[in-house]
Amino acid sequence: MTNDQQHSRRTGRIAVAVLVLLVLIGAAVAATVFLTQPQDDGTRIDPAAADYSIPGYENPGGEQGRIRIPTYSEWDMPAGTDTVDVPLINTEGNPCYMRFTVKLKDGGEVLYQSELVPPGQAIPSMRLNRALDAGTYPVVVTIGTYSLDDPSQPLNGAELGTKIVAS
Structure with missing residues (x-):
């Protein structure tokens, strides 16, 4: 075997080894990223939820397990838009x-679904x-309720009817 052939063979082996190493590093990075992603099990707090209270509208029966469900009248919004400025409240x-x-x-088309909203907050x-x-x-408007101790545990809920008026 000539020196050129040996050099070519060595270069080819190095290239294959580098390629295998890059594939292994890529697989390790992909596995790490995939495995460290939080799984959405439906118990995530809605990032849009903010502190919100209406004076005199607290739920004094909450300690006895009573849930105060909000009610809604007609919702108005500008036509051709996708935003309704109505708070979705979980009473303090x-x-x-x-x-x-x-x-x-x-038809049942879902127009909006929140994630979990804690008591005393609203979207x-x-x-x-x-x-x-x-x-x-x-x-x-379907309001699902979930345990504070175990947010994956559904409680009772409610369905309310209202209208969105786009004008």
């Missing part, structure tokens, strides 16, 4: 987290999954 003193889901009454406005043209949209 409630013994649970709340998750809000807003669906069109006809100040909702960004819908799509903009709404001018019109009146009957919606169902």
Whole structure:
């Protein structure tokens, strides 16, 4: 074997070794990133939730396990937009987290779903999954409630009807 052939062979082996090493490093990095990602098990606090209270609207029955469910009148928003400036409130003193889901009454299309909202906090406005043209949209607001001790544990809930008026 000539020196050129030996050199070529050695260079090829080094290139293969470097390539294998790069693949192994890439796999290790990918595995680390994937395995350290938090799993969404539905118990995440909504990042939009902020402290919110209405004086005189606390829940004094929360200690006995009573849950105060908010009620809603008609929601107004500008047509052609996707934001409704209505707070989704979990009353201070409630013994649970709340998750809000807003669906069109006809067809059940989900327009909005929050993550968990702690007691004494609210989501100040909702960004819908799509903009709404001018019109009146009957919606169902489903309020799921979850244990403060174990947020994966559902409690009772409620469904309320209201309308979104886009004009």
